[in-house]
Amino acid sequence: MKKINFAHLVARGLNALAYVAPSLAGRIAFTLFCSPSKKTPKKEELNFLATADLTYETLDGRKYGVWHWGFKGPTALLVHGWESHSGRWRKMVPILLNAGYQVIAVDAPAHGRSDGSRFTMIEYAGIIRFLLQKYTPVDLVIGHSVGATSVAWALGTSGQAIRPKKVILMAPFTSLRYTLTKSVKSIGISDKLLSEAVKHIESFFKVAYDDIDITHRSHLLSDIDTLIIHDRTDKVTAYTESELLHAAWPGSTLLLTEGFGHGLTAPEVYQTLEDFIVMQESVKAL
Numbered sequence: 001m002k003k004i005n006f007a008h009l010v011a012r013g014l015n016a017l018a019y020v021a022p023s024l025a026g027r028i029a030f031t032l033f034c035s036p037s038k039k040t041p042k043k044e045e046l047n048f049l050a051t052a053d054l055t056y057e058t059l060d061g062r063k064y065g066v067w068h069w070g071f072k073g074p075t076a077l078l079v080h081g082w083e084s085h086s087g088r089w090r091k092m093v094p095i096l097l098n099a100g101y102q103v104i105a106v107d108a109p110a111h112g113r114s115d116g117s118r119f120t121m122i123e124y125a126g127i128i129r130f131l132l133q134k135y136t137p138v139d140l141v142i143g144h145s146v147g148a149t150s151v152a153w154a155l156g157t158s159g160q161a162i163r164p165k166k167v168i169l170m171a172p173f174t175s176l177r178y179t180l181t182k183s184v185k186s187i188g189i190s191d192k193l194l195s196e197a198v199k200h201i202e203s204f205f206k207v208a209y210d211d212i213d214i215t216h217r218s219h220l221l222s223d224i225d226t227l228i229i230h231d232r233t234d235k236v237t238a239y240t241e242s243e244l245l246h247a248a249w250p251g252s253t254l255l256l257t258e259g260f261g262h263g264l265t266a267p268e269v270y271q272t273l274e275d276f277i278v279m280q281e282s283v284k285a286l
Contacts, residue, residue: 007187011184026198035117077103081146086107108146129154129162156221166277168229231259
């Protein structure tokens with residue numbers, strides 16, 4: 001007999017509710033989509049985070065944890081992904097410090113030391129824009145997964161004055177439609193329920209669902225030296241998403257790796273990122 005997990009049971013219940021109380025079902029689905037589980041840092045990540053200066057920034061009534069290493073040199077901003085935290089950068093920060101950067105990492109909404117139980121890409125982009133403005137000029141921004149997508153959204157919805165010189169986007173997806181469709185298919189959410197959830201998304205963001213797509217704004221960012229890196233074996237986000245973004249982002253460099261998965265934490269990847277950071281020449285293929 002096929003095993004049914006909790007997520008599938010919830011989906012079945014909401015699918016049924018969508019026929020009796022569609023708006024309520026859509027609102028519940030939207031809330032669940034935006035509710036990450038907080039990941040407890042590993043011992044080595046806690047030790048790494050203990051080397052940083054932790055401060056808090058408040059934006060729109062929400063408190064965000066901001067970690068800071070080094071206090072001189074150009075600024076690099078690090079932006080983690082879904083159900084992660086700033087501890088994921090423990091191998092990246094030493095590379096940046098050795099290259100002469102001071103480093104800032106932010107915990108996403110409802111992640112790490114940041115407040116709340118709700119995560120949305122739009123709110124994540126808001127704190128990214130806030131930090132880009134506060135620490136202007138930021139020389140380099142690195143984002144992973146939904147963090148990478150949020151970085152691209154933040155840059156595409158802000159002015160040139162706070163844009164960094166370089167951006168590295170690791171395993172991004174291009175649109176909310178892509179990631180939601182992939183998620184709902186995996187747990188069996190019906191088209192009707194998704195349609196109701198989308199109404200709440202549009203109401204919350206005050207933007208059309210299909211406009212939440214970073215390829216619509218990437219043509220505005222051709223002045224940024226941009227590396228997009230994605231692994232062909234990524235099981236979380238298809239590498240074709242990065243191909244779409246590269247095609248829409250003039251002057252960007254696309255590097256497709258093999259065998260490093262969604263996390264892209266292999267030493268070979270970090271070496272490539274270091275090459276891109278410290279040199280103007282094109283990065284080497286893996």
